[in-house]
Amino acid sequence: MPVRVRIAPSPTGDPHVGTAYIALFNYCFAKHEGGSFVLRIEDTDRTRSTPESEQAILRALRWVGLVWDEGPDVGGPFGPYRQSERGEIYRRHADVLLERGRAYRCFCTAERLGELREDQKLAKLPPGYDGRCRKLAAEEGAARAAAGEVHVVRLAMPREGTTVFTDRLRGPLEFENAKIDDQVLLKSDGFPTYHLANVVDDHLMEITHVIRAEEWISSTPKHVVLYDAFGWQAPEFVHMPLLRNADRSKISKRKNPVSLDYYEGAGILSETLLNFLGLMGWSFGGDREKFTLPEMIEAFDFARVSLGGPVFDLEKLSWLNGLYLRELSDDAFLARLRAWRLSDEHLRRLVPLLRERVRRLDEFIPSAEFFLSGDLDLARCGVNLVPKGRGAKETGTVLAAIVDEYETIRGNWTVAALEACSRAFAEQQAWKTKELFMALRVAATGRTMSPPLFESMELLGKEQVRRRLRLAADFLLAQPQPQPPKA
RNA sequence: GGUCCCAUCGUCUAGCGGUUAGGACACCGGCCUCUCACGUCGGUAACGCGGGUUCAAUUCCCGCUGGGAUCGCCA
Numbered sequence: 001m002p003v004r005v006r007i008a009p010s011p012t013g014d015p016h017v018g019t020a021y022i023a024l025f026n027y028c029f030a031k032h033e034g035g036s037f038v039l040r041i042e043d044t045d046r047t048r049s050t051p052e053s054e055q056a057i058l059r060a061l062r063w064v065g066l067v068w069d070e071g072p073d074v075g076g077p078f079g080p081y082r083q084s085e086r087g088e089i090y091r092r093h094a095d096v097l098l099e100r101g102r103a104y105r106c107f108c109t110a111e112r113l114g115e116l117r118e119d120q121k122l123a124k125l126p127p128g129y130d131g132r133c134r135k136l137a138a139e140e141g142a143a144r145a146a147a148g149e150v151h152v153v154r155l156a157m158p159r160e161g162t163t164v165f166t167d168r169l170r171g172p173l174e175f176e177n178a179k180i181d182d183q184v185l186l187k188s189d190g191f192p193t194y195h196l197a198n199v200v201d202d203h204l205m206e207i208t209h210v211i212r213a214e215e216w217i218s219s220t221p222k223h224v225v226l227y228d229a230f231g232w233q234a235p236e237f238v239h240m241p242l243l244r245n246a247d248r249s250k251i252s253k254r255k256n257p258v259s260l261d262y263y264e265g266a267g268i269l270s271e272t273l274l275n276f277l278g279l280m281g282w283s284f285g286g287d288r289e290k291f292t293l294p295e296m297i298e299a300f301d302f303a304r305v306s307l308g309g310p311v312f313d314l315e316k317l318s319w320l321n322g323l324y325l326r327e328l329s330d331d332a333f334l335a336r337l338r339a340w341r342l343s344d345e346h347l348r349r350l351v352p353l354l355r356e357r358v359r360r361l362d363e364f365i366p367s368a369e370f371f372l373s374g375d376l377d378l379a380r381c382g383v384n385l386v387p388k389g390r391g392a393k394e395t396g397t398v399l400a401a402i403v404d405e406y407e408t409i410r411g412n413w414t415v416a417a418l419e420a421c422s423r424a425f426a427e428q429q430a431w432k433t434k435e436l437f438m439a440l441r442v443a444a445t446g447r448t449m450s451p452p453l454f455e456s457m458e459l460l461g462k463e464q465v466r467r468r469l470r471l472a473a474d475f476l477l478a479q480p481q482p483q484p485p486k487a
Numbered sequence: 488g489g490u491c492c493c494a495u496c497g498u499c500u501a502g503c504g505g506u507u508a509g510g511a512c513a514c515c516g517g518c519c520u521c522u523c524a525c526g527u528c529g530g531u532a533a534c535g536c537g538g539g540u541u542c543a544a545u546u547c548c549c550g551c552u553g554g555g556a557u558c559g560c561c562a
Binding site: 008009010012042044045047048106110113117121124125126127128152154167170173174175176179180181183184185186187188189191193194195197198213214215216217218219239241242244246248249250276279280281282283285286287288289306307308309310311312313315316317318319320322326 | 488489490491492493494495497498499500501509510511512513525554555556557558559560561562
């Protein structure tokens with residue numbers, strides 16, 4: 001049977017470095033085995049999925065250079081590759097489970113489930129569905145559903161016994177069925193949850209190996225039960241360790257740049273990024289640290305995966321990138337620069353902002369410096385970061401808070417949205433706009449004098465701004481507190 | 488808290504019973520050099536703890552500790 005693997009991102013946000021990481025291992029394994037690499041879009045969350053996000057993810061994955069053999073854009077024999085276009089398939093399969101008594105209709109409301117969870121929390125019981133609707137007769141469920149009553153379909157987990165599956169990297173993993181609750185398979189909007197869609201699609205798309213992140217281990221027994229309920233053979237499971245923040249928690253945008261767009265914007269070459277991700281949890285063998293994608297494919301072996309969650313270290317990534325940069329010819333280097341920020345396209349966006357602040361052409365580059373550089377020298381910004389009459393700590397807190405506030409406009413990173421959001425935030429914090437805007441200006445540009453703040457922020461891009469604001473906040477929060485006056 | 492996963496320098500890792508525990512990033516020093524960077528040479532730095540098994544444990548087993556994940560009509 002030919003090896004078929006897949007990467008299945010959910011288009012609910014920015015292209016994630018973890019997606020590229022898992023995609024890399026899927027890709028290398030598939031290509032090493034002469035198999036196929038499939039891209040499937042898991043957009044079953046109607047409220048959060050957006051076509052913009054899907055486009056951004058496809059674009060970023062293309063930048064990274066992992067080419068998929070089948071996917072929503074290129075098609076293939078197992079399409080459609082977008083789950084939102086496969087609704088009928090999931091409903092049909094849910095019906096099969098219903099008929100077989102392996103699933104049941106549940107009419108409990110979100111409110112009741114919320115209360116249930118609250119009660120369980122208070123009583124210090126493990127959270128989970130209490131199975132109320134499982135007691136309903138199938139006929140009654142069918143009748144109420146036919147009458148148009150809103151409901152979901154839940155998996156009827158076996159109440160006894162254990163479910164075992166073999167993880168390629170860890171060996172057999174065993175779970176007690178009684179401790180796994182009845183997962184929702186079909187939501188009340190008729191869309192499937194991940195659990196159903198993933199199992200159905202992996203089977204229909206003839207996926208042979210599910211290579212995904214470790215966070216999925218605990219839901220795998222549910223998937224195994226589903227395969228069994230359908231009478232299908234489950235694929236082989238391979239759970240890769242999770243990328244981590246410096247504090248060893250799962251990598252997150254609060255603590256690390258996580259968007260592939262950030263790395264592209266920082267001038268990390270895609271070949272560097274792939275090489276570096278290949279160093280996370282995997283080793284080439286020998287003392288080899290620098291290798292190309294074809295070399296990694298050639299050498300690929302799951303036996304060389306280590307399971308400790310690797311901390312993603314920007315410092316080492318930058319070092320590796322330097323290696324790649326230095327081996328470029330001058331012309332190739334120049335081409336990279338142009339593709340990065342020195343394209344006509346990018347410079348043309350800077351010109352209108354900067355030309356009126358420039359008297360001579362030789363002032364242009366200095367005035368544009370913060371648009372073309374990475375992290376700022378915060379020690380040099382120093383006191384300017386903190387408005388008069390405000391403390392370092394409170395300014396740090398405010399900057400950290402506005403980073404979260406900007407989350408709400410991530411899909412609409414425009415001057416107008418930035419300004420509206422920032423003004424509202426200032427009011428809410430009881431800060432003068434003047435105070436807040438200056439702190440933002442210095443944190444984002446490193447200067448007290450700059451082109452208009454929101455224009456600058458829009459051009460810098462959300463990744464760059466987020467990073468600089470966070471760094472400034474961390475810097476301020478780490479300042480030694482003023483000593484209380486001596487008595 | 489329940490369940491599950493994991494555990495070698497600060498970080499990424501090699502090691503798959505017997506090694507002076509190797510390499511890389513970062514850090515420190517030397518060399519190179521007009522400076523810096525690159526390069527190069529050297530240095531500081533790790534097997535979490537306790538029991539077993541064994542002639543011998545970093546390596547195998549168990550417990551503890553520590554870290555992580557997960558417990559959604561998100562994926």
